[in-house]
Amino acid sequence: MIDSIIVGVLVGASYALVGVGLSVIYGVLGVVNFAHGELLTLGALVGVVVFRLTNGDLLLTAISVLFVGSIVGLALHDLVLRRLAAAGASATIVATLGLGMVLYNTAVVVVGRWNDGQPLLYRSAAGSDVSVLGIPFPPSVAIAGASYSPLRLVAGGLAILLITIVAVILRATQFGRAVKAVAWNREVAATFGIDATRVARYAVMFSIAITCLAGVLIGATVSASPTLGAELALKAFAVVVCAGFGNVGATLSVGVLMGIVESIATRQLGTSDQHLWLYALLILLLLVRPTGLRAEQTVEAL
Amino acid sequence: MKVSAALVTAILVISLPLFGNASRMDEMALALIQFTAALGLAVAFGMAGEFVICQASLVGVGGYVFGYLRLHGCPFLLALLSAAAAGASAGTLLGAAAVRVRGHYFAILTLAAGVVMYECVIRFAGVTGGAVGLSSVPPVTGALGTGTGLYALISGVAIIAALYVYILQRTPLGRGLIAARRSPGLAAASGINTSGLKVAALAVSGTIAAVAGALHVQFMTSFTPENVSIERSVILLLIVALAGRGSIIGVAVATWISEIVPGYLRVVGEVRFALLGFIILMTILLAPGGIGAPLERIFDRAVRVISKRVAACFA
Numbered sequence: 215m216i217d218s219i220i221v222g223v224l225v226g227a228s229y230a231l232v233g234v235g236l237s238v239i240y241g242v243l244g245v246v247n248f249a250h251g252e253l254l255t256l257g258a259l260v261g262v263v264v265f266r267l268t269n270g271d272l273l274l275t276a277i278s279v280l281f282v283g284s285i286v287g288l289a290l291h292d293l294v295l296r297r298l299a300a301a302g303a304s305a306t307i308v309a310t311l312g313l314g315m316v317l318y319n320t321a322v323v324v325v326g327r328w329n330d331g332q333p334l335l336y337r338s339a340a341g342s343d344v345s346v347l348g349i350p351f352p353p354s355v356a357i358a359g360a361s362y363s364p365l366r367l368v369a370g371g372l373a374i375l376l377i378t379i380v381a382v383i384l385r386a387t388q389f390g391r392a393v394k395a396v397a398w399n400r401e402v403a404a405t406f407g408i409d410a411t412r413v414a415r416y417a418v419m420f421s422i423a424i425t426c427l428a429g430v431l432i433g434a435t436v437s438a439s440p441t442l443g444a445e446l447a448l449k450a451f452a453v454v455v456c457a458g459f460g461n462v463g464a465t466l467s468v469g470v471l472m473g474i475v476e477s478i479a480t481r482q483l484g485t486s487d488q489h490l491w492l493y494a495l496l497i498l499l500l501l502v503r504p505t506g507l508r509a510e511q512t513v514e515a516l
Numbered sequence: 517m518k519v520s521a522a523l524v525t526a527i528l529v530i531s532l533p534l535f536g537n538a539s540r541m542d543e544m545a546l547a548l549i550q551f552t553a554a555l556g557l558a559v560a561f562g563m564a565g566e567f568v569i570c571q572a573s574l575v576g577v578g579g580y581v582f583g584y585l586r587l588h589g590c591p592f593l594l595a596l597l598s599a600a601a602a603g604a605s606a607g608t609l610l611g612a613a614a615v616r617v618r619g620h621y622f623a624i625l626t627l628a629a630g631v632v633m634y635e636c637v638i639r640f641a642g643v644t645g646g647a648v649g650l651s652s653v654p655p656v657t658g659a660l661g662t663g664t665g666l667y668a669l670i671s672g673v674a675i676i677a678a679l680y681v682y683i684l685q686r687t688p689l690g691r692g693l694i695a696a697r698r699s700p701g702l703a704a705a706s707g708i709n710t711s712g713l714k715v716a717a718l719a720v721s722g723t724i725a726a727v728a729g730a731l732h733v734q735f736m737t738s739f740t741p742e743n744v745s746i747e748r749s750v751i752l753l754l755i756v757a758l759a760g761r762g763s764i765i766g767v768a769v770a771t772w773i774s775e776i777v778p779g780y781l782r783v784v785g786e787v788r789f790a791l792l793g794f795i796i797l798m799t800i801l802l803a804p805g806g807i808g809a810p811l812e813r814i815f816d817r818a819v820r821v822i823s824k825r826v827a828a829c830f831a
Contacts (some may be wrong), residue, residue, distance in 0.1 A: 246620050259569040294801065301804030307567070307801045308757040311750050315793025326786075444746075448631065451624045459620070490635040493628040497613075500625045504524075504617040 218481045219474060219480050220370045224435045226473015228254075228343055228375035231428035232450035233457065233465040235421035240340035240459050241397030242414045243295055248310040250425060251447025253290075257283055257426025258433035258442055259321060262334045265434075272368050272434065279430050280423045287422030291415045292321035314444075333437035336365060369434045376431075377466055380424060384462050393417050445489075452496045458505070468498075545667055545735050547775035548674045549728045554755045554767050555677045556724030560607075562762040563690060563754065564717035565697035566614050567623035571752040573726055574610075576637065576744030578603045578726025583650040583733040584643055592656045592734070597729040600723050607722020611715030630746050637741045649740035653733055663735075670731050677724055678764050678818035684720075685762055693717055694762070747789070754796050760806020769811060773799070 232254055257279050264275045293321045294313065298305045303337040325334065392413045395403040400410050432442065453472055457464035476492075582599040586592070602687045610626070617625050637644045644650065659665045684690040695703040696710040704710050733739045742748075755774055759766025773795060778788040803810055 240620075246623070294797075297801060298804050304757055305763075305800055305804040305806075308754055309797055312793045312796035312800065313753055315747070315750065315754075316790050317793075317795065319788075319790035319793065322786040323790065451627070454649065455621065455624060490632060490639070493631045493635075494626045497625055497632065500617050500621055500628075501613060504621060 217366070218477045220366055221435055222474035222477030223470060224366065224370050224373050224431055224473070225477060226470035227377055227472055228428040228432040228446060228467045228469075229453045230377060230469025231380065231424045231431075232446060233453040233469050234384075235425040235428075235457055236450060236454050237457075237462060237465055238384070238393060238417050238421045239295075242393060242410075242417045243299065245295070245306040245310075247290075247421075248307060248308075248315060248447075249290075249314035250450070251420055251443030251445070252314040252321070253283070253286065253443070254425050254429040254432075254446055255321050255440055255443035256286065256317060257429030258323070258438035259429075260332070260426070261433055262336060262438050263432035265336050265430075272365070272372065272430075276372060276427055276430055279426050283423035283426030284419045286426070287419035288415065290422060291418035295418060296411065296414070318440060318444065325440050325506065328391075333395050333439035334433075335437050336434040365434055369431050373431050376424065376427065377470070381463065381466060383420075389413075389416060389420075395487075427473055449492070455496065455500065521755045523533075533557070541663060541667060543776070543779055545670050546732070547771055548670050549732045549735070550752070550755070550775050551771040552670075552674045552677045552731070553656060553725045553728040554752050554759075554771055555674075555681050555764070556721040556728070557752050557756045558681055558717050558759070558767055559684065559693075560721035560760060561756050562759070563693045563697065564614075564714055564733050565687065565761075566714070566718065567620070567753070568610065568626050568718070568721065568749075569623055569746070569753055570610075570626040570749050571721070572635065572744050572746075572748035574603055574606055574722045574725035575729035575732070575748075576739075576753075577722070579733045579739045579743060580637070580650070580729075581726070582643050582730035583653055585741050586653045586733070587650065591826035592660065596727065596730050599726045603722040603724075603726020603729070604719050605722075607719040608715055608728070610722065611718035614718060615711045626749075627746065630744075632748050634741060634744055634746070636742055644741070645739075647741060649738060649742075650733065651738040653737040653739075655737070656734065665708060666731075666735050666816070670735065673727060673731060676784030678726075678768075680724075681762075682764055684802075689713070689716075709729050751792070758796055758799060759808060760803075760808030763806065763808020763812065764808055765811055765815070766808025769807060 232250060236247060236250055239245065239250075260282050261275050261279050265272070265279045266306075268274045294309050295306060298309055325332075328334075384393065391402070394462050395406070395408055396410050396413045396417075403413075404410050428446075429438070429443065432446065436442075449472070450469070453469045454465055456472075457468045553571060553575050556574070557568060560566050560568050560571075578599040580603040582595045585595040585598055590598070612624060612627070614622055638647055641647075655661050656666070660669060685830075686696075690702065692708045692710075693713050695706075696708055696713055700710055731744075732743070751774060753768040756767060758770040758773070774792055777795070778792055781791070783791055800809060
């Protein structure tokens, strides 16, 4: 039971982080990034490589993937999103869908060549499963009589830490306030001396970086495969719809809650129909509350 | 779209078989079917502005209804009409949803609808054949029994669909649709029934897609769940978006890029889709408004120059 709650928190944290990423980009640029799931896959796959190279150091893996994610975010903003800002939402959607196709199919080809198309596990070459800054963890950790995978425990701890950091950055820092201002009104924010383009650039970098990191966390808990991202992105959409676009606090809580509910439900009910019911429920929710459970774009809550 | 562009479109469509030998006729027929399905989406997305990310599901509705009926002894025409009716109903349902759910939320709704459709196709194996799909659909008797006859029918339907969209764009109905997209408030204030038009646009889109699906099933004599995958829907949306709003020649060229060009480059499977995604990304970066408008300008200029030369010869 505790293990399925840990998995639930981890999966939910990924939903929440991907959802926050979507929300932040939507806030500052007014577009939905349809390549988000594939960028998560990218993070998970880069993470596997670094994880194996560093003999299972999850912290080093997380830091390197954050770096890679920021670079990718910078490229995405400067080469794609900013250039298409004037052309309208349609062009941006096309570009991000196209980018998603490139990333997904490249991932399928690479994983197919590398690992015969099998999902990649976060396993280090050394005997120990996971270590942090060179200090190895025992192969299993016993808490109250039951044993748990240390990789999952460390990843769970990182997920909670990350969610806290993201919430603090967006609520209490100068950067978070600038993002909120640009999301509310770009022109007014610019009048008050905020460089809207720069804020948008940092916001996209931030959002892609945490999405890639979410990929590492989910990859470490389950496994990394090319289809990981697309599935997760759809669920992140569901989370963002429930919480309302631009509502970061609600996105984080709804995401974690959904992960825990899903994990327990899967354990109790089996896995066969979960997608069908989840998306049927999402459609029903949208038909009943066309702009999500919360009111659209509540800037105060961002 | 100018007359010259329409001409070039028609020539491009009809002459598609000339680009390859008989062994590549399958590819050409499938490209024409894709063109038809994309034209449906050109009404829903290009004119009405609704982000429908489940067009392949509508194609699938037509395909599975048609295939099921044909496998149970139903004549060709009746099965085709039933498929069209099923597509119209599915489109109307989507339209009713579009009236209530707007913008990005509607895009997400259609994405979810596409997943639900795919999962249902896998589950209800009794009707759809499950993961294996439908196979050995009986051939039509008479002139349509041959591959060439069926190919002629497919090109005919594609051209009729293109003409239909071309004319629709010039009727009060089509102009109302475009007005309702550009400025919903003003359109409604000037007496246009924006909700009704939206439903009608999606019903038309569903009908055209379903007919395309039915033709696909008859031509290939089989249908697999892969045809209703999200990736197919995304490709259809990309074709229409790449074309630019409401440009039929844009749709034709974009279909050509997505269906024929990868075949020429001899890439298959995932590499093909990766390449396609890259081409689309680059094209939209170079022509953010879509390729339709620049293409129309180029063709217009070409026709003007050529007609001037021809006139000079006779002067």
